[in-house]
Amino acid sequence: MSDLDPRALRTAFGTFMTGVTVVTAMDDDGQPLGFTANSFTSVSLDPPLVLVCLANRSANYEAFTKASGFAVNVLAETQKDVSNTFARPSENRFASVNWSKGPQGAPVLEGVSAWFDCAMHKVVPAGDHAILIGEVKAFDTAPAPGLGYARGAYVTPASEAEALEGQTGVMVSALIKRGDTVLLVDRKDGNLTLPEARVGKEGLSATLARLIDETGLKTEAGFIYAVYEDSLRGCQHITFLCDAPEGTPRGGTFVTPEPSALMDIADPAMLTMLTRFASEAKLGNFGVYYGNARSGEVRPINKGTI
Incomplete structure (x- = not known):
């Protein structure tokens, strides 16, 4: 795991911003939650802030907007099945993946290209979505190529x-x-x-x-x-x-x-x-x-x- 060196963080942002991600958090009962998205965006380097968007109609809306933090897991090109799992309704999306708690406490998936574990900085209502802004507290990257999504299909x-x-x-x-x-x-x-x-x-x-x-x-x-x-x-x-x-x-x-x-x-x-x-x-x-x-x-x- 890397510390929050600004140069390393900037490099991580530049390399992985375009990938398919799984955003994760823990609910009040200590159960893991997650959804697939590729709207992950860097907001600031000082302090290190990122944002993701969550639809108001999401079943996990209340849990995510009240969570103390969240993690952004940038999927590797071999993890299409993980993307599909977290994009579809399921009673236990985490049953088929290996994961552990990150340093800030949000679930970090195994085998991803990168992960960013964040404390919740602010929740901003935005039409039919909520913008979750997180402050990066820890992150790590791997050389595995990321999974992309364009024009209705995965791109690797x-x-x-x-x-x-x-x-x-x-x-x-x-x-x-x-x-x-x-x-x-x-x-x-x-x-x-x-x-x-x-x-x-x-x-x-x-x-x-x-x-x-x-x-x-x-x-x-x-x-x-x-x-x-x-x-x-x-x-x-x-x-x-x-x-x-x-x-x-x-x-x-x-x-x-x-x-x-x-x-x-x-x-x-x-x-x-x-x-x-x-x-x-x-x-x-x-x-x-x-x-x-x-x-x-x-x-x-x-x-x-x-």
Whole structure:
């Protein structure tokens, strides 16, 4: 578990704000409560505040609005069943999951990508919902990719990759970050680059997994960070944003993507992407770039409510 270091908390917010979450609390009888949502939003870093929205018609409305605190559990991509369990009516949603009380007392689910245990800061009535604002008292993150939800369906790094498996002439790269630094490795021509490889017969998912494994870091593919036409190589280029909280890479080094550190990046598209990452990392808000090596657009990763 991490302490409330502002930099670590900002990184956690920036990495996991878009995932499907299960919000949990304890009722007056000491029984666990929970519901699925992906309307989890950062409000403030000082003090560290987050908010979630709860429908007035929810059976747990009174218990949550009177609770002393709540936890936000950001689900991993393998936890679709957990999301479904907490999104549907059930007498005991916790019967099929492993959980324990967090430091602040709210239920923390096992195997999640991140959790934030909060004291209740304020309950704000807002039309047909209540806004629960919590002050983060403890949190933890894991490298497991989060579970997303868009246009009525779950979205995971694996499903995004599978949708691209049939394409040929694809380069894949891993933007492996640690805080606001990124892993750069040496190219054969002496310049620097992200870990990258051309997708072969093994397919995109396997190529990316091999690429990450070769770094020696304990991380997995996160969400797609950029998709563009790579004019230098005459193919499509797909970059995945990955999180590496610890470990020493077999090759290359983590650097802060400042102009002086990027002088040896020969690929202009990659240079532009790393410059964008540097500005987004400071804010903790990431988007997805679509376009080519010269121009395109960054589409923010929007949040919604399941």
